[in-house]
Amino acid sequence: MSTTVIESGEEASRENASLRDKPGTGNTPIVRYQGVTKSFGDVQVLKGIDLEMMPGEKVAVIGPSGSGKTTMGRMLMTLEEPTEGTIELDGELLWHMRVKDRLVRADEKHLHRMRGHVGMVFQHFNLFPHMNVLRNVTEAPRKVLGLSKEEAEERAVSMLGKVGLADKLKMYPSHLSGGQKQRVAIARALVMKPKVMVFDEVTSALDPELVGEVLEVIREIAEEGEMAMMLITHEMDFAKEIADRVIFGADGRIVEQGTPEEIFENPQSERLQSFLQRFRAQGI
């Protein structure tokens, strides 16, 4: 990974940071991948990822299936451990601890603390089927953040209102449409107030007519601006519209990154050009 690419990305994000962020969030990246690789057995799916995200920055990650996009996001959520390299979250190592100048694997206590900064929305929603909508959204704030029932419900109801589901509080997930489920899942992740949120192909499992309502919700969240977002997506138009920066990954590497205009209007690498061409040919 050449350093120039990272720097250009950083500059772009700084501009956005100055536009959007409150003072005090500063210039420390909220997320920093350094030389991150990941192998599953003999297969190396990530071959050295360097990436920085600034607080409040919206980064879209695009690329062909199997390029390791999802693995990248899952590492930030501590669902997948990097094989090599480090990930920093808000200036602190995520997967490692420093013991006598040596990096060792972090213990569960450290991971638990760090995880509190990150949230994730999954492709397949992963709502808890045995809880109604309200409890899906209140349970973690109560049990993990230690909010009272009243506080948690207040927060949950306002969040569910924001995603347009205030009238579905008592419903169970099995009675919701895919789009509604995904909006509950977004509310469930948002009430934890993470600093970074990973959206992992959140519309890929939805019927086409339900994609719009979910993207609309994400758009609104993005406009609020406080939270950094990593949008792993196949929705090019959406990435273009929402992202401060777009990252194109292929074969386990970041091939190209830049503003949406740079990536979509003026792609440099051949890989990206052919990828975009294929997408346009499919009319997606």
Place this chain on the structure above:
Amino acid sequence: MWDWNYVLDVLPQLLSALKMTVWITLCSFVVSLIVGLLLALAARSRFKPLAYVTKGIIEFIRNTPLLVQVFFLYYSLPLLMGVSIPAFYAGVIGLGLHYSTYLSEVYRSGIEAVPKGQWEAATALNYTKGQTWRIVILPQAIPPIIPVLGNYLIVMFKETPILSAITLVEMMLTAKNVVSQSFRAFEPYTLVGILFLAISYIASLLVQRLEKRMNLLRGK
């Protein structure tokens, strides 16, 4: 051949033994529910030695007869360790422990049926391991296996006559005692069979109803 007067004579004794039998069954079932869950969790432990030892214990208990196990608890343990266990406790522990190994397998199937995404969602919400089990996994793993657990309750009920071998006065031993005094075997043993049948049948109907209720609750 069938003497109704004799039946009325022995029935009260058998019914009070039935109460005892049901009580033993319920106590053993509680033991096996708890120990079975602990075994299932320990067998899944990421700490490998614990997982292997647990699997070893499960195999050992399953592959030795229940009768031998209760004999060991009741007759051998006092010789080896100097502690004597009253027949009731030896019976409850023996039966409960034996079936806990089967129930651990039932729990395992329930736990494995919970999709991986549920674990990941729990991690993403930053639940601790314990909370993940209590709040997310077990509430989904257990309802589907309740009918199977109910069937094991019935199986355990029908296994209680084995405990007559360690002088636990359940229905079978009561009947035997009656027979040894009156030398009439037909009525007492037949009655024992009928009582077992009646209770088991009622219990299996209850399990079926429970199964339907659970399915309704889960919206299926």
